[in-house]
Amino acid sequence: MSLYERFVDGVKVERAFTVDGSEDDARHAALADSGVDGWRAHNVEGSGNHGPGPTTPEQDGAKQPPQSANKDAWVDWAVSHGMDRDAAEDLTKAQLIELADQLAKE
Numbered sequence: 001m002s003l004y005e006r007f008v009d010g011v012k013v014e015r016a017f018t019v020d021g022s023e024d025d026a027r028h029a030a031l032a033d034s035g036v037d038g039w040r041a042h043n044v045e046g047s048g049n050h051g052p053g054p055t056t057p058e059q060d061g062a063k064q065p066p067q068s069a070n071k072d073a074w075v076d077w078a079v080s081h082g083m084d085r086d087a088a089e090d091l092t093k094a095q096l097i098e099l100a101d102q103l104a105k106e
Helices: 023-034 071-080 085-090 093-105
Strands: 002-008 011-018 039-043
Touching (some): 011 023, 023 039, 071 085, 071 093
């Protein structure tokens, strides 16, 4: 089984689990490989080889910077959580902190 997730402006908006080798799996794999519409592939443990499984921010080592950190640190943090760099740079530091607070509540 494989997991595919679609992100828009750094926000996960869709998730699909597929059976390895199915038409749906092939379609999602092609979308993820091409990067179309923000699709990403994750390997679900014990299944096919679609890349690494989903990780939590703590597993990635991408800890939330202190509020006193500069905006660049917050942009890097947002990018490490799947946000497009240009979209992150368009936000203010306060907006990035607010995003981090919202993600922490999930």
